[in-house]
Amino acid sequence: MLPDWKRLLVIGLLVLAFMAAPMVIEIGTGSLNLLIMVFIFVILSQSWNIIGGYTGQINLGLAAFFGCGVLVTHFVWKAEMPIYLAVIAGGLSAVVLAGIIGLPTLRLKGAYFAIGTFALAEVCRIVVGNIFERMIEMPGSYAASYSLIPRYYLGLTVAFAAIAVTYFITRSKLGLGMVAVRDSEQAAQVTGVNSFKYKVYALLISAFLAGLGGGVYAFMRLSFHYVTAVFSPIWTFEPLMAAVIGGSGTLIGPVIGSIFLVVLSEIFALTLGEAHLIIFGLLFILVVMYFPYGLVGSVSRIRQIISRVGRGLCETGENCRKGF
Amino acid sequence: MEFVLQTIANGLLAGALYGLVALGLGLLMGVMKFLNIAHGTFIILGGYLSFWLFNLWGIDPFLSIPLVMIAMFLIGLVFYRLALSPLLKLPDVGMRIDTSMLITFGLIWVLDNAMTMLWTPNVRTILTSYTGETFRFFGARFSFTGLCGVGIAVLVGLALYSVLSRTYFGKHLRAATQDAEAASLCGVNVQRVYLISTGIAIALAGVAGAVIVSSYSISASGGIGWLLIAFVVMVLAGEGNINAIIPAGLVYGLLEAGSVLIFGVPYRQAIALLVFVLVLMFKPQGLFAKRE
Amino acid sequence: MKLLEVENLSKAFGGVLAINRLSFSLDQGEVLGLIGPNGSGKSTLFDTITGVLKPDTGRIRFDNKDITGMASYKICQSGIARTFQLVKPFSRLTPLENVMVGRAHGSQPARNIKQSRIESKQLLAFTGLGDKHSGMAGMLSLVDRKRLEIARALATRPKLLLLDEMMAGLNPAELDNAIALVKAIRDSGISLIVVEHVMKVIMGISDRVVVLEVGRKIADGAPEEIVNNPEVIRAYLGKKPYATN
Numbered sequence: 117m118l119p120d121w122k123r124l125l126v127i128g129l130l131v132l133a134f135m136a137a138p139m140v141i142e143i144g145t146g147s148l149n150l151l152i153m154v155f156i157f158v159i160l161s162q163s164w165n166i167i168g169g170y171t172g173q174i175n176l177g178l179a180a181f182f183g184c185g186v187l188v189t190h191f192v193w194k195a196e197m198p199i200y201l202a203v204i205a206g207g208l209s210a211v212v213l214a215g216i217i218g219l220p221t222l223r224l225k226g227a228y229f230a231i232g233t234f235a236l237a238e239v240c241r242i243v244v245g246n247i248f249e250r251m252i253e254m255p256g257s258y259a260a261s262y263s264l265i266p267r268y269y270l271g272l273t274v275a276f277a278a279i280a281v282t283y284f285i286t287r288s289k290l291g292l293g294m295v296a297v298r299d300s301e302q303a304a305q306v307t308g309v310n311s312f313k314y315k316v317y318a319l320l321i322s323a324f325l326a327g328l329g330g331g332v333y334a335f336m337r338l339s340f341h342y343v344t345a346v347f348s349p350i351w352t353f354e355p356l357m358a359a360v361i362g363g364s365g366t367l368i369g370p371v372i373g374s375i376f377l378v379v380l381s382e383i384f385a386l387t388l389g390e391a392h393l394i395i396f397g398l399l400f401i402l403v404v405m406y407f408p409y410g411l412v413g414s415v416s417r418i419r420q421i422i423s424r425v426g427r428g429l430c431e432t433g434e435n436c437r438k439g440f
Numbered sequence: 441m442e443f444v445l446q447t448i449a450n451g452l453l454a455g456a457l458y459g460l461v462a463l464g465l466g467l468l469m470g471v472m473k474f475l476n477i478a479h480g481t482f483i484i485l486g487g488y489l490s491f492w493l494f495n496l497w498g499i500d501p502f503l504s505i506p507l508v509m510i511a512m513f514l515i516g517l518v519f520y521r522l523a524l525s526p527l528l529k530l531p532d533v534g535m536r537i538d539t540s541m542l543i544t545f546g547l548i549w550v551l552d553n554a555m556t557m558l559w560t561p562n563v564r565t566i567l568t569s570y571t572g573e574t575f576r577f578f579g580a581r582f583s584f585t586g587l588c589g590v591g592i593a594v595l596v597g598l599a600l601y602s603v604l605s606r607t608y609f610g611k612h613l614r615a616a617t618q619d620a621e622a623a624s625l626c627g628v629n630v631q632r633v634y635l636i637s638t639g640i641a642i643a644l645a646g647v648a649g650a651v652i653v654s655s656y657s658i659s660a661s662g663g664i665g666w667l668l669i670a671f672v673v674m675v676l677a678g679e680g681n682i683n684a685i686i687p688a689g690l691v692y693g694l695l696e697a698g699s700v701l702i703f704g705v706p707y708r709q710a711i712a713l714l715v716f717v718l719v720l721m722f723k724p725q726g727l728f729a730k731r732e
Numbered sequence: 733m734k735l736l737e738v739e740n741l742s743k744a745f746g747g748v749l750a751i752n753r754l755s756f757s758l759d760q761g762e763v764l765g766l767i768g769p770n771g772s773g774k775s776t777l778f779d780t781i782t783g784v785l786k787p788d789t790g791r792i793r794f795d796n797k798d799i800t801g802m803a804s805y806k807i808c809q810s811g812i813a814r815t816f817q818l819v820k821p822f823s824r825l826t827p828l829e830n831v832m833v834g835r836a837h838g839s840q841p842a843r844n845i846k847q848s849r850i851e852s853k854q855l856l857a858f859t860g861l862g863d864k865h866s867g868m869a870g871m872l873s874l875v876d877r878k879r880l881e882i883a884r885a886l887a888t889r890p891k892l893l894l895l896d897e898m899m900a901g902l903n904p905a906e907l908d909n910a911i912a913l914v915k916a917i918r919d920s921g922i923s924l925i926v927v928e929h930v931m932k933v934i935m936g937i938s939d940r941v942v943v944l945e946v947g948r949k950i951a952d953g954a955p956e957e958i959v960n961n962p963e964v965i966r967a968y969l970g971k972k973p974y975a976t977n
C-alpha cells in the first residue's frame with residue numbers, strides 16, 4: 117500500500133485529469149455516456165460497499181434508495197430548482213426512506229436482513245408503479261438545451277465525493293466500529309461498539325450516496341418511460357456485483373468493479389449479446405467462491421505470494437535485504 | 441357475498457401453489473442452511489421443461505411432471521456438487537447462508553440470461569383442451585388447472601413429509617443437520633445425504649414450475665417474483681418447519697386475496713409483503729412455530 | 733468494597749438450567765478463580781454478566797450500578813471486558829485494528845484515532861504481540877488469537893476483566909508467559925474473574941475460588957480450602973481437582 121499522502125496525490129491527479137479531459141480532448145457522445153454510467157456505478161457500488169462491504173449487512177434494497185433519488189430529483193428539478201439542490205434533495209429523500217426501511221429491518225440478522233430489504237424495495241416499486249403515471253419527463257425546453265458535459269461533471273463530482281466519504285469513514289471511529297460489526301457483531305458489542313447505531317449510520321450514509329446517484333441519473337435522463345424501471349432490482353444487483361467483483365470492503369474495489377462491469381458490458385454487449393451477462397454471473401460466482409476480496413484482493417494476494425517467494429530468496433542471498 | 445366466496449376460493453387455489461413454490465427453498469434453507477435465492481429461477485426452468493415437453497411432443501403438463509422432476513433432480517445434483525458442497529468447509533452456519541446467498545445470486549444471472557437466450561424473453565403458457573374449464577362449488581368458481589395444482593401441492597407436501605419423518609434418509613438428513621460431525625461418526629454419509637436432498641429441493645422447484653406454466657404463465661426473468669413468494673411462505677411457516685409450509689402457503693394466499701378485497705388489485709403483493717416484513721420482525725420464528 | 737455482586741442469577745436454555753440461583757461477589761482488586769466441570773455454566777455466566785444473554789431471574793450489580801439486562805456495549809463502557817472461550821477476533825482486520833476498536837469504543841475511549849493507534853501498539857506489545865501489527869487477525873495462530881482477545885479486552889480500559897479458558901492448550905513455556913501476563917494485569921489494578929482448567933494456574937493467581945456444578949455454586953473460599961472441600965472432590969468424580977504439579 118502506498119503511504120497516505122502518495123495515495124491522496126494519485127487521487128488528486130486523477131481528479132484533475134478527469135476535470136480537464138473534456139476541455140482538452142474531444143470525447144464522443146458514446147464515450148461520455150459510458151463515463152457517466154461508470155460514475156453512477158461507482159457511486160452506487162460504493163454506496164453498497166459501505167453497508168454491505170464494510171458493515172457486512174447484505175442490503176438488497178439499494179434500488180429503492182436509487183429510485184427514490186431519481187424521482188425526487190426529477191420533480192424538484194421540474195419545480196425549477198437548480199439541479200444541484202435537486203440532487204441533494206434526492207439524496208436526502210433516500211435517507212428518509214432508509215430511516216423508514218432500515219430501522220425495522222436492521223433488527224433482522226444475517227440473511228433475513230437481505231430478504232427484508234429486498235421485500236421492502238419491491239413494496240416501494242409496486243407502490244410507485246401504482247401512484248405515478250407510467251411516463252414522466254422534463255419539459256421540452258430542457259431537452260432543447262441538453263448537453264452531456266454538465267452531466268459528466270456532476271457524475272464526476274459525486275463519484276469522487278463517494279470515494280472520499282468512504283475513505284474518511286474507513287479512517288474514523290465509525291469505520292472501525294462498522295468493520296468490527298461485520299467481522300463479529302457479538303465481539304464488537306462486548307468491545308463497546310453500539311452495533312445497531314453503527315448499522316443505522318452505515319445504512320443512512322449508504323442511502324444518501326445511492327440517492328445522489330439517482331439524482332445524477334435523473335439529470336442525465338430527462339424522461340422515464342416506465343417509472344418503475346428505476347426501482348427495478350437490477351439497480352441493486354449490478355452495483356452489488358461491481359462491488360463484490362472489484363472487492364467489497366476495500367476502497368478501490370468498487371471503483372475497479374464498476375469500470376470493469378460497465379466498460380466490459382459495453383464491449384461484450386456488441387460482440388456477445390446476452391451471453392456477456394452469463395459471463396458476469398459466472399465470474400461473480402468464481403469471485404465469491406475463490407477470491408473473497410475480489411479483483412483488488414487477488415492482486416494483493418498475488419503480490420503477497422511474490423514477496424514471500426522473494427523473501428525466501430533473500431534469506432539465502434547476500435545483498436538483497438530490501439529487495440522486495 | 442358471492443364475491444367474497446370467490447375471493448376465498450382464489451386465495452385457496454393460489455395459496456396451495458404458494459406452498460408448493462416454497463417447499464424446495466424451505467428444504468434447502470430450513471434443513472441444510474443453504475439459502476438458494478436462485479430458487480425462483482429454478483422454478484422457471486422447470487416451467488420451461490414442462491412447456492417444451494408439451495410443445496414438442498404434446499405430453500400433457502400434469503403427466504410430464506415426473507419427467508420434469510427427474511431432469512430437475514439431476515440438475516440439482518450438479519448444482520450441489522459445483523456450488524454448494526464447497527461451502528460445507530466454511531467455519532460457521534451464518535457464513536454458509538450468506539455465501540450460498542451470494543453464489544446463487546450469481547446463478548440467477550447465469551440462468552436468467554441463458555434462458556432468455558434459449559427461449560426468448562416472451563411470456564409462455566401451456567394451453568390444453570381443458571385450460572379455462574371451471575367447476576362451481578358453494579357458489580364459487582374453481583379452475584380445473586388450479587384444482588389440479590392444489591392436488592399436486594397436497595400430494596407433494598405429504599410425500600415430502602413422509603420422506604423426512606418416516607424414512608432412514610429423513611432421519612440421516614436431520615442428524616446431519618443437527619451435528620454433521622457426530623452424524624458422520626455414526627456412519628451417515630453427510631455429503632451424499634445433502635447431495636440427494638439438494639436434488640429433491642430442485643425437483644420440487646421443477647414441480648412448482650410445471651404447475652405454474654399450466655395455470656399461469658412464465659417468462660425468463662419471472663423467477664424473482666416467485667422467489668419472494670417462496671421467502672414469505674418460508675418465513676410464515678418458520679425456518680426449518682417444513683411441515684407447516686403448505687398451510688403457510690394457504691394463509692398467504694388468503695391474506696393476499698383478502699387484501700385485494702380491501703385495497704384493490706394493484707396493492708395485492710405490496711400488502712402481503714408488508715405483512716411478511718411485520719412477521720419477520722415480530723414473530724421471526726414463524727406463525728406455526730411449536731412452543732418450547 | 734464490592735465491585736461485582738451477582739444475586740440469585742438463573743438462566744435456562746429450553747429445559748436445561750445452565751445457571752441455577754447463583755450468588756457471589758467480587759471485591760475491588762480481587763482475582764477470582766472460577767472452576768467447574770465442562771458444561772457447569774461458566775461461559776454462560778460470563779455471557780449473562782456481559783449482556784450477551786439476558787438472565788431469566790436475578791440481579792447483577794457492578795460498581796454500585798444495576799447492569800442486569802443492559803446492552804453489551806453499555807456494560808463494556810461501564811467497565812467490564814471479557815474474552816471468548818471460542819475466540820472471536822475481527823478476522824479481516826489487522827491485530828492492531830482489532831485492538832483499536834476497543835481503544836476507540838471502550839470505557840475511556842482515546843481522544844482520536846491517532847492516539848488510539850499509539851496506545852493500541854503499546855497494548856499489543858504488553859500482550860506479547862508487539863511484532864504483529866499487520867496481516868489479518870484471522871490468520872494468527874490460536875495462541876496469538878487468544879493474546880489478541882486479551883489485548884482487545886484491555887483496550888476498553890476495564891475495571892473488571894473476565895477471562896474464559898485463555899490458557900487451554902498452551903505449552904508450559906507459553907503457560908508461564910500467560911500467568912505472568914495475568915499477574916501484570918492484576919498489578920495494574922484490574923480485578924479479574926479467571927476460568928481455567930489448569931489448577932496450577934488457578935491456585936497460583938486466585939485470591940479466592942468459586943466452584944460451579946451444573947449451574948449451582950458448591951464452594952466459595954480460599955484456594956487451599958477449596959482443594960480439600962469434599963463437595964468439590966465429589967464434583968470432580970472423586971479425583972482431587974488437581975495434582976500438585
Ligand SMILES: Nc1ncnc2c1ncn2[C@@H]1O[C@H](COP(=O)(O)OP(=O)(O)O)[C@@H](O)[C@H]1O
Binds near residue numbers: 768771772773776
Ligand atoms: N446457546 C446455548 N443453547 C443451548 N444450550 C446451551 C447454550 N450455551 C450453553 N448451553 C448449555 O448450558 C450449559 C452450560 O454451558 P457452558 O456455560 O458453556 O459451560 P462451561 O463454560 O462451564 O463449560 C451446558 O449444558 C450447555 O450445553
Ligand SMILES: [Mg+2]
Binds near residue numbers: 774775776817
Ligand atoms: Mg465454557
